Amino acid sequence: MSAQKASAKTDARTNAKDTLIWSFGGPLGCALMSVLVVVIPYYLYFCVAFNDGMPVPLPGADLAAFWQSIIPTWTAAGLYLGWIALQVLLQIAVPGPQVEGVAQPDGTKLTYCMNGHRCFWITLVLIVILVSMGILDLSTIYREFGALLSVGGLFALAMGIFLYPYGKAHGQAFHTSGNLIQDFFMGTGLNPRIPARSGFDLKLFFECRPGLFLWSLFNAVFAWVQYQEYGFVSTAMILVNIGQLLYVWDCMRMEAALLSTMDIRHENFGFMLAFGDTPWVPFTYCIQAYYLIHHVHDLPLWAALLAIGLAVTGQLLFRLSNKQKDTFRRDPDNALIWGKPARYLETEVGTKLLASGTWGLSRHFNYVGDELMAISWSIPCLFATPIPYFYPIYFALLLIHRERRDHLLCSEKYGEDWDRYCELVKWRIIPGVY
Ligand code: NDP
16 A cells, blocks of 8 residues: 555544544534424424424414423323333342443453343233233323323433433543533433443443333333224234334343444443433334324225235344344354355454355444334334334434544544445445435
C-alpha cells in the first residue's frame, strides 16, 4: 500500500473514533434523539388507540381521553415495577449454564448465567396461573397501557440518571466524550454490574428480559381484548402473535448468541439502550397487534401466505446467520460452516473474522432475516394506513445506521485487518444491492 493510501486510512480511523464518540451528531443530536424516542411511542399509541390507526388526527379523535390515559397511575406503577421485580427475581434465582462472554477493555472476561429460556417458560406459566386464578386481570393491562408507557419512560429516565455516575465509577467505559448530554445518552459504562464486575449484569438483563417478554404479553392482551369484544381472534392477530412470540422465544433459546452482538460487545449502557430496552421495544413493537384489535378484516389468502413465507424465511436466515457466528466464535478452528471448515481472517488483535457461510455473502447478512420478519408482521394489517408499517420502516433505518456504526467500531478495533475483511466481503447487508 502506498504511504499516501496508508495515511488516508489512518486519518479515516481517527475520524471514525471521533464519529463514534460524538454519535448522533454530538450533544444536540443526542438531545433531539432523546425527545424523539420519547414522543414516537406516544404518537403510535395515540394513532392506534384514539385515531382509528390513522397517522393524522381525525376530526373525532378524542385528544382529551388520550392525555388523560397517559397520566401515570399507581396501578400502572405497581404493574410495571412488579413485572421488573419478577424478572429480576427469576434472573437471580433460576439456575442456568454459566457462559463466558464479553472481553472487557482491560482484557478480562465476564461470565453470564444463561437462564433466559427457562425464565421465558416460567413467566408464561406464571401468567397463565395468575390470569386463571383471577389475580392478574388482562383488561387492566389494556386499560392502563398509556399509563404503563409513561411509567416505563420514567423508569428508563431514572435508569439513565443512575447509570451515568455508576457507569463512570464501575463500568469500564470506552468511547466517552466528557460531555454530560452525550455521555448520558450513549452511556458511560460498557457492562455495568451490581455489585461491580461480579454481580447482576444490567445490560444483558435489560436487553432481553423485561422488554422482550412484555412485548409478547401485550400482544396476548390485545388478542384477548379482541376475543372479548368480537367473540373470536382474527387470523391476522393470530399470525402476528405467533410470529412475534416465536421471535422472542428464539432469542431466549439462543440467549448465549447475544453475547457476541454489537450492543453487548461495544455499546455503553446509557439512556439510549435503557430507553430502547424498556419502553421502546414493548410499547412500539406491539403496535401491529394493537391496531388489529378493532380491524378484524378478512385476511386474503395471498396476504396470509406472504406473511407466513416471509416470517419463515426471515426466521431461518436470521437464526442461521447468528448461529454461524456464534458457533464460529466458540471454536473457530473446529467450526463447520455449511459442512466445511470455516474460512476466516486472522487479526492482529487476536480475534478471527468469519468469511464463509452467510458471513461471506455480506458483512451483516443477519440483518436481512430480521427485516423480512419485520415486514411479515405488518402484512397481516393490510394497507389501509401506514402506522402498522412503522416497525419495518424504522427497523430498516436502524439496521442501516447500525451497520455503519458497527463498521466504524470494527474499523477502529481491527484497523487494516478490517479493511482486508471488507475487501474480501464487499457487501454491507444485501449481497449485490447494498
Ligand atoms: P452482529 O451480531 O453482526 O454483531 C456485530 C459484532 O460481531 C461486531 O461488532 C464484531 O464484534 C463481530 N463481528 C463482525 N463481523 C464478524 C465476522 N465476520 N466474524 C465474526 N465476528 C464478527 O450485529 P448486531 O449486534 O447489530 O445484531 C445481532 C442480531 O440482533 C441481528 O440479527 C440483528 O438483526 C438483531 N437486532 C435486533 C434488534 C431488534 O430490535 N429486533 C435490534 C438490534 C439488533 P467483535 O469482533 O468485537 O466480537
